[in-house]
Amino acid sequence: MNIEYDNEEIESFIKHGLAESQPYRKWKSNKELRVNLDKVMVILQRVENCDGLRCYKSLNYEPLKYDRKGRSSVRIGYKTKFRLEFEELDYGIKIKVIEISEHYGDK
Secondary structure: OEEEEOOHHHHHHHHHOOOOOOOHHHHOOOHHHHHHHHHHHHHHHHOOOHHHHHHOHHHOOEEOOHHHOOOEEEEOOOOOOEEEEEEEEHHHOEEEEEEEEEHHHOO
16 A cells, blocks of 8 residues: 655654654654554555455554544554554555554543
8 A cells, every 4th residue: 555644754753763843752762662653554555455454453443433534543553552543545545644643542
């Protein structure tokens, strides 16, 4: 699947682990998050479309509701509060990475 990034900050964080501003700066030292994020990105690149993500139960792929309607998310890591949120574009074969969030506001 082709991956398009919403901004340079998130692209730099995801591809290289570099970040200048919050919240990415505080997460760049989280080695577990970085390893798990790399695994998720490999899976996202391998699947043909977002329906292919349903095969990976550990990702817990889901379209979001309420104030985040129009976005989808996958879990970053098996036992983690972090989610990668994105918009599905062009028949589900491109995604636009939006943000990494702490699921349900967990801190």
